[in-house]
Amino acid sequence: MAEYQPETAARKGWRTCTKGDPKLWPAYIRHIILANMCMFVFIGNLYAAGISTGFAALATEFNVGFDKLNDIISYPVLALGVGNLFWTPAAICFGKRPIIIVSMVIFLACAIWSIYVKTLSELVAARVLACFAAGSVESLGPAIIADVYQERYFASAMAVFSLSLSGGSQIGPTIAGFLIKSRGWRWFFILNTILIACNLAFTLLLLPETNYKRLFYEGETAAEVDKSVVNEVEHVKGAEEFTTQDYTDHTSSNVEYASSYFRDLFAFKSRGLENGHTALLKQFSLPFRFVLIPHALFAVASYGVFLGGIVINSLLAPQLLSPPPYLLSSSGLGIFTLGSFVGIVLGYPIAGPLTDLLSRSLTRRCDRHLPEHRLPALMIPFVVCPPGLLLFAYIINQHGSIYSAAVGTAMQTAALVFVPSVVLSVVVDAYPEAGSEALVLINAGKNLIAFGVTVSVPVWLHRVGLVKMYWQMAATQWAVLSLGIPLFFFGNTIQSTPKVVAFGQLANHFFLATLVISEFPRNQQEVWVTKLRAEPPQIANLNCHAEMPAALAQPKLGQLEHSCTLPSLFADLNPQHHSIQRRKVASAYSMSSLISYEPFVDNCASLLISHFDAAADSGKTLDFGHWFRCYAFDVIGEITFGQRFGLLDDGIDKDEIFGAIDARSSYSTFIGIFPWLHQFLFPLQPTTGNHAYVAKYTKHHIALREKLYQSGEEKLSNGSRDFVSKFLDLRSTDSGITTTDIFTTCQSNIGAGSDTTAITISAVLYYLLKHPQTLRKLQSEIDVAVVKESITEHMSFKQSNQLPYLQAVIKEALRLHSATGLPLARLVPPSGVDIGEFHFRKGATVGINSWVAHRKSSIFGQDANNWRPERWLEFEEEGRGAEVEKYFLPFGMGSRTCIGKNLSLLEVSKLICELLRRFEFQLDEQILQKDWTTTNVWFVKPENFIGKVIKRHSK
Numbered sequence: 016m017a018e019y020q021p022e023t024a025a026r027k028g029w030r031t032c033t034k035g036d037p038k039l040w041p042a043y044i045r046h047i048i049l050a051n052m053c054m055f056v057f058i059g060n061l062y063a064a065g066i067s068t069g070f071a072a073l074a075t076e077f078n079v080g081f082d083k084l085n086d087i088i089s090y091p092v093l094a095l096g097v098g099n100l101f102w103t104p105a106a107i108c109f110g111k112r113p114i115i116i117v118s119m120v121i122f123l124a125c126a127i128w129s130i131y132v133k134t135l136s137e138l139v140a141a142r143v144l145a146c147f148a149a150g151s152v153e154s155l156g157p158a159i160i161a162d163v164y165q166e167r168y169f170a171s172a173m174a175v176f177s178l179s180l181s182g183g184s185q186i187g188p189t190i191a192g193f194l195i196k197s198r199g200w201r202w203f204f205i206l207n208t209i210l211i212a213c214n215l216a217f218t219l220l221l222l223p224e225t226n227y228k229r230l231f232y233e234g235e236t237a238a239e240v241d242k243s244v245v246n247e248v249e250h251v252k253g254a255e256e257f258t259t260q261d262y263t264d265h266t267s268s269n270v271e272y273a274s275s276y277f278r279d280l281f282a283f284k285s286r287g288l289e290n291g292h293t294a295l296l297k298q299f300s301l302p303f304r305f306v307l308i309p310h311a312l313f314a315v316a317s318y319g320v321f322l323g324g325i326v327i328n329s330l331l332a333p334q335l336l337s338p339p340p341y342l343l344s345s346s347g348l349g350i351f352t353l354g355s356f357v358g359i360v361l362g363y364p365i366a367g368p369l370t371d372l373l374s375r376s377l378t379r380r381c382d383r384h385l386p387e388h389r390l391p392a393l394m395i396p397f398v399v400c401p402p403g404l405l406l407f408a409y410i411i412n413q414h415g416s417i418y419s420a421a422v423g424t425a426m427q428t429a430a431l432v433f434v435p436s437v438v439l440s441v442v443v444d445a446y447p448e449a450g451s452e453a454l455v456l457i458n459a460g461k462n463l464i465a466f467g468v469t470v471s472v473p474v475w476l477h478r479v480g481l482v483k484m485y486w487q488m489a490a491t492q493w494a495v496l497s498l499g500i501p502l503f504f505f506g507n508t509i510q511s512t513p514k515v516v517a518f519g520q521l522a523n524h525f526f527l528a529t530l531v532i533s534e535f536p537r538n539q540q541e542v543w544v545t546k547l548r549a550e551p552p553q554i555a556n557l558n559c560h561a562e563m564p565a566a567l568a569q570p571k572l573g574q575l576e577h578s579c580t581l582p583s584l585f586a587d588l589n590p591q592h593h594s595i596q597r598r599k600v601a602s603a604y605s606m607s608s609l610i611s612y613e614p615f616v617d618n619c620a621s622l623l624i625s626h627f628d629a630a631a632d633s634g635k636t637l638d639f640g641h642w643f644r645c646y647a648f649d650v651i652g653e654i655t656f657g658q659r660f661g662l663l664d665d666g667i668d669k670d671e672i673f674g675a676i677d678a679r680s681s682y683s684t685f686i687g688i689f690p691w692l693h694q695f696l697f698p699l700q701p702t703t704g705n706h707a708y709v710a711k712y713t714k715h716h717i718a719l720r721e722k723l724y725q726s727g728e729e730k731l732s733n734g735s736r737d738f739v740s741k742f743l744d745l746r747s748t749d750s751g752i753t754t755t756d757i758f759t760t761c762q763s764n765i766g767a768g769s770d771t772t773a774i775t776i777s778a779v780l781y782y783l784l785k786h787p788q789t790l791r792k793l794q795s796e797i798d799v800a801v802v803k804e805s806i807t808e809h810m811s812f813k814q815s816n817q818l819p820y821l822q823a824v825i826k827e828a829l830r831l832h833s834a835t836g837l838p839l840a841r842l843v844p845p846s847g848v849d850i851g852e853f854h855f856r857k858g859a860t861v862g863i864n865s866w867v868a869h870r871k872s873s874i875f876g877q878d879a880n881n882w883r884p885e886r887w888l889e890f891e892e893e894g895r896g897a898e899v900e901k902y903f904l905p906f907g908m909g910s911r912t913c914i915g916k917n918l919s920l921l922e923v924s925k926l927i928c929e930l931l932r933r934f935e936f937q938l939d940e941q942i943l944q945k946d947w948t949t950t951n952v953w954f955v956k957p958e959n960f961i962g963k964v965i966k967r968h969s970k
């Protein structure tokens with residue numbers, strides 16, 4: 016697919032081209048932004064490192080030893096790191112542009128102060144404050160680059176940034192050396208002042224705000240998000256017609272930019288991604304979430320130890336090279352340091368492009384993209400950089416050639432382009448949504464390590480000597496880089512089962528146990544209002560819907576502020592938007608569409624029957640719950656994508672779909688109860704397992720269908736149309752359906768339509784087997800229909816709908832065992848709501864648990880706790896059908912009612928008929944004696960529904 020070129024936006028010029036998603040801005044604007052950031056980071060590092068060549072001059076002026084002068088390097092290094100912790104959260108709340116400008120102004124003021132200092136302590140203070148300010152660009156720079164460059168160019172852009180950073184710290188001493196020698200050390204700070212002033216002017220005129228709220232699918236990597244954006248542009252409208260406004264519309268939460276370019280440059284209000292001051296405290300805490308993430312820890316450690324090595328070199332160079340035999344002056348030291356810049360220049364063209372290339376080729380080879388694919392590029396710093404330290408140490412120790420020593424420092428310094436461009440890209444790709452927070456932690460952490468190394472140098476050197484100290488440093492670098500190997504192989508798996516999710520599941524089970532007990536009051540069947548929370552939830556995940564069903568019906572609700580995942584119908588809190596979205600896809604679930612899905616269902620039913628036949632022949636015990644799950648998933652796969660999951664092939668869940676779905680559902684249930692935790696736990700979620708499994712599966716299969724569709728083969732396929740092909744047809748009309756809609760709908764089908772249907776089939780069969788007289792009654796109804804209608808193969812949905820007792824049995828099973836076992840929650844609208852004697856305030860969550868509602872004796876009768884399908888026939892005879900329906904919630908109620916209801920009834924009724932006409936069932940003795948065991952994790956799943964099948968004589 017050709018890469019999208021935002022030419023349209025470019026043609027519109029500066030006025031509107033900075034509107035919307037920065038990744039779609041014209042290339043020249045993005046490159047100017049990169050240049051500005053590079054300049055800032057260059058000057059910051061020039062200021063921080065350059066002064067090392069002036070040690071001799073400073074020692075003379077302030078009358079102190081070289082050891083004391085370490086402070087003017089080590090504390091500013093620490094301040095650079097601490098600055099990260101402050102500036103990035105501030106930028107999230109107030110905008111990146113204002114924060115960059117404020118930090119530059121402080122930096123400029125401190126550079127001027129440095130010119131006029133009178134004591135060493137004053138110089139240290141000025142430098143600490145200046146570096147604190149300049150620290151803003153260390154994490155905001157990469158964050159801005161990640162805002163404006165697509166993932167595939169990120170590593171290359173980062174390499175330019177890293178080159179500038181290293182340029183500042185490596186060329187800086189050369190410039191400083193010459194200036195100090197010819198004009199004195201204060202001139203070095205004058206130069207810095209001039210450069211920062213220019214940088215500030217450029218920034219004021221040429222740095223638009225880049226904060227932009229992008230929408231992420233759960234578990235998506237940055238590369239995948241970029242692809243989606245391009246897809247969206249190309250498929251929805253075609254690149255020509257596309258304006259970035261189209262994409263902006265996806266998130267109404269983004270501030271409208273470019274009312275006029277110059278007005279934009281000076282508008283500092285509402286540029287944050289979060290709400291100003293109030294969110295500031297929260298933002299400060301966010302980077303620390305990453306201390307548990309292996310990828311971020313690896314980045315901190317590897318970047319830190321190499322930065323430490325480079326700082327040691329620049330600190331020790333004046334001490335080792337000023338005395339005999341080398342006798343280097345300030346300018347000589349500068350030239351020596353410049354030599355190490357060669358390492359950077361040589362490394363630069365290899366680092367970024369190599370990393371990007373490696374990532375792309377491994378992605379092609381493995382047929383999927385993983386952030387860890389970049390890690391093998393660390394082989395180069397592993398082989399080159401630590402030996403550089405050893406070369407330097409041995410040469411200096413033996414008073415060898417100064418040129419060889421310079422080669423050693425160059426080899427070590429090359430790490431500055433290789434290590435960050437790999438490790439930062441990995442983290443930003445793995446955590447696209449929270450990448451800038453991770454960068455804060457990494458930058459602060461690496462500087463902390465470098466600071467630790469720097470302050471310990473005098474004692475360390477004194478204790479073990481030069482060569483041993485360098486050996487220890489090199490060994491540390493090798494050891495840290497080696498950690499990349501397990502990360503490459505297992506990083507993905509580690510992410511799939513993060514501790515925090517395991518903890519979540521544990522807490523979830525514990526909490527749900529109490530919740531279910533307290534909300535399932537067998538003796539207090541009149542309890543209706545099941546849940547009330549004082550705090551309005553910030554992020555709704557599974558079951559926070561906007562309107563009330565039945566008795567809770569209420570009008571409107573405030574708009575969803577910000578959600579970090581794409582809202583499916585389930586998570587859409589905006590009633591108007593929900594209704595528009597629902598209308599777009601409704602036709603695919605309509606009764607007329609259902610007929611076209613019947614062949615898919617028949618196909619899966621035949622496969623299941625063949626397994627049951629074989630089990631009947633062998634007398635094998637079957638796990639009915641498992642087999643119905645295989646059936647329901649395969650049906651949904653075939654109906655949605657035209658392809659089964661393959662579970663009915665042999666009943667084996669080879670791809671561990673069930674595990675992934677279960678983990679996802681545990682997480683969602685837990686978060687549905689404690690929504691405020693979502694913002695902390697979600698970024699720790701895997702990019703490949705649980706949540707992402709369904710997302711990736713869905714994307715992959717939509718892509719396959721799309722290929723077929725574009726080649727024209729799709730149209731030639733047989734008459735049965737699956738969801739995706741129907742949606743692709745709709746997309747080419749003016750239905751308004753987008754690629755994103757197709758994705759969320761198909762994904763919802765799997766999550767919402769598989770387990771629910773399997774559970775319902777299990778419940779029907781379980782209750783029938785526990786009450787054999789009802790089983791006999793149903794079997795004879797089916798047998799009569801088979802003979803009467805001369806059914807040889809599969810019973811049609813239409814035929815099964817004409818069996819009143821079958822319908823009553825299914826309803827009774829849905830009543831006693833609704834698939835969903837937690838309240839169908841609704842958010843109280845701004846006006847508040849009265850329900851019975853209670854008043855609920857805005858933002859409270861209220862809900863009805865269908866398990867409670869369905870046992871209301873005043874509606875369903877005194878025997879509401881018992882299985883008696885006949886009650887449904889009686890309701891009709893008594894003319895109470897409509898009244899009872901108001902309290903019958905297995906598929907929910909109101910505008911949020913289950914869109915797949917008819918589809919699931921089709922699957923259930925057809926399969927039950929097929930099974931009961933063919934087989935007798937023998938329940939496991941244990942379940943016969945006692946009830947079955949079920950687990951409630953939003954869905955109430957059977958645990959031990961096992962038994963045997965026997966073929967019936969007549970079919």
Ligand code: HEM
Nearest residue numbers: 584764767768771772775834906907908911913914915919
């Ligand atoms: C026996 C099987 C099923 C049961 C018991 C069931 C139950 C439910 C429930 C309780 C809701 C929430 C309603 C509310 O909050 O008021 C729901 C919503 C939903 N269900 Fe089902 N469902 C079943 C099958 C299916 C199937 C087969 C599909 C799709 C293929 C599906 C797709 C959906 C969707 C997309 C929604 C969200 C609707 C919206 O918010 O507009 N369901 N379902």
